[in-house]
Amino acid sequence: MSLRSFLERMEAKKEVLHVEDEVSTRFEVPFIIKKFDKEASILLFEEVKNYKTKVVANVCGNRKRICAALDIGHDELYRRLMEAWRSPKKPKIVGDGAVKEVAEKPDLSKIPVLTHFERDAGPYITSAVIYAKSVEGNVENVSIHRLQVLDKKRLAIRLVPRHLFKLWQMAKEAGEDLDMSISIGVHPAVMLAASSPVPFGVNEFEVANALLNDNLNLIECKHVDAYAPADAELVLEGRISATKEVVEGPFVDITGTYDIERKQPVVEVMGVMHREDYVYQALLPSGAEHRLLMGLPHEVLIWEAVSKVVPKVYAVNLSVGGSGWLHAIISIEKQLDGDGKNALLAAFAAHPSLKHAAVVDSDIDVYNVSDVEWAVATRFQASKDLIVIENARGSTLDSSADQETGLTAKMGVDATRPLTKPREKFERAKIPASERAETLVRKLLGL
Ligand code: MN
Numbered sequence: 057m058s059l060r061s062f063l064e065r066m067e068a069k070k071e072v073l074h075v076e077d078e079v080s081t082r083f084e085v086p087f088i089i090k091k092f093d094k095e096a097s098i099l100l101f102e103e104v105k106n107y108k109t110k111v112v113a114n115v116c117g118n119r120k121r122i123c124a125a126l127d128i129g130h131d132e133l134y135r136r137l138m139e140a141w142r143s144p145k146k147p148k149i150v151g152d153g154a155v156k157e158v159a160e161k162p163d164l165s166k167i168p169v170l171t172h173f174e175r176d177a178g179p180y181i182t183s184a185v186i187y188a189k190s191v192e193g194n195v196e197n198v199s200i201h202r203l204q205v206l207d208k209k210r211l212a213i214r215l216v217p218r219h220l221f222k223l224w225q226m227a228k229e230a231g232e233d234l235d236m237s238i239s240i241g242v243h244p245a246v247m248l249a250a251s252s253p254v255p256f257g258v259n260e261f262e263v264a265n266a267l268l269n270d271n272l273n274l275i276e277c278k279h280v281d282a283y284a285p286a287d288a289e290l291v292l293e294g295r296i297s298a299t300k301e302v303v304e305g306p307f308v309d310i311t312g313t314y315d316i317e318r319k320q321p322v323v324e325v326m327g328v329m330h331r332e333d334y335v336y337q338a339l340l341p342s343g344a345e346h347r348l349l350m351g352l353p354h355e356v357l358i359w360e361a362v363s364k365v366v367p368k369v370y371a372v373n374l375s376v377g378g379s380g381w382l383h384a385i386i387s388i389e390k391q392l393d394g395d396g397k398n399a400l401l402a403a404f405a406a407h408p409s410l411k412h413a414a415v416v417d418s419d420i421d422v423y424n425v426s427d428v429e430w431a432v433a434t435r436f437q438a439s440k441d442l443i444v445i446e447n448a449r450g451s452t453l454d455s456s457a458d459q460e461t462g463l464t465a466k467m468g469v470d471a472t473r474p475l476t477k478p479r480e481k482f483e484r485a486k487i488p489a490s491e492r493a494e495t496l497v498r499k500l501l502g503l
Contacts, residue, residue, distance in 0.1 A: 100112050137352075155286060211322070220236075236282055253354065316452075370388065388418070397443060
């Protein structure tokens with residue numbers, strides 16, 4: 057249950073595109089990943105200039121592949137994730153693992169870390185799964201953070217005020233640096249678990265183990281008090297400094313715009329472990345994979361919350377145009393007028409970064425933006441069906457929000473048809489099909 061075994065499965069399905077020509081980590085690899093954002097094939101860069109290591113990208117590039125990684129159909133995805141959040145399972149701690157094949161002194165310049173965008177501060181590790189535990193050891197946490205490479209031994213870590221930030225503050229209060237492991241190149245289930253919005257105190261490695269049917273093994277790190285997946289490609293052992301901070305950024309985050317620069321803590325790397333022929337996993341900020349990994353677990357939260365206020369939720373889409381983070385389209389079955397607005401309120405409560413949400417009826421395809429626009433055009437009246445909430449907490453990643461405080465305005469659009477008017481007024485008119493017309497169309501299309 058490693059990234060490697062998953063890539064082998066995808067190779068057999070012809071989902072891996074091999075890039076055999078030499079490319080540079082500086083802009084060239086990211087440029088190519090970006091061009092394949094829609095196709096979402098896995099890209100394997102075999103000849104990376106100045107490095108012996110191969111780079112893989114777009115592993116979780118579409119929903120289909122995420123479902124394949126969990127061995128389920130799309131209609132089971134939300135339920136499967138929720139199950140794993142509620143019933144985490146302790147992974148086994150093992151003495152040895154593939155990641156221990158090579159152990160060496162830290163030298164970050166030997167790792168093919170990408171420089172993604174024109175004005176980024178430098179190379180950034182973007183697929184880092186970070187494990188840390190509280191000083192007393194009773195709280196364990198796993199989350200994904202961006203890491204700016206400062207020199208051969210030091211990184212800057214962006215700590216959004218969430219769980220790892222809290223652990224770091226607890227360590228600081230105890231006057232200690234925070235030990236942590238940085239795992240790069242792990243099975244998609246581990247990436248999904250690490251992006252999951254489970255409460256503080258839940259160890260996301262246990263969520264990953266539940267998703268992997270008890271097949272996740274962890275090893276103990278040598279230089280720090282931390283665990284890491286035994287079959288990861290690469291693990292950096294590090295400490296988040298209690299005292300040393302640097303200016304982190306600029307860096308392009310999920311919206312595709314530059315996030316602001318902030319003072320962030322320094323990570324000192326104490327040791328490196330990797331497989332003999334490790335593959336470095338890249339993840340393009342604002343790319344398809346970034347949107348899905350960050351967004352998908354929050355679709356589950358929205359689906360669950362809205363399910364409590366209306367009889368049925370058909371689908372939730374944190375859409376591409378909303379960067380997989382700021383816009384939700386939700387299709388529901390409503391019983392009474394007003395259900396649409398309650399659904400919107402539930403969605404905003406479930407995903408605090410959500411900025412704009414639209415609720416539609418079940419005949420609207422939430423993944424088809426033109427279809428949603430049609431619903432807004434024919435079923436929505438701004439004077440009655442619009443909610444605006446001022447000065448709510450939103451995402452600091454939105455350039456139009458107050459990026460220091462995260463204060464923002466939220467807008468909800470209830471584009472479900474009103475029950476006060478006859479249903480047929482809102483139905484999409486059909487053209488009766490004859491066999492002759494259908495055959496002719498197939499012929500014209502060359503099918
Ligand atoms: Mn957590």
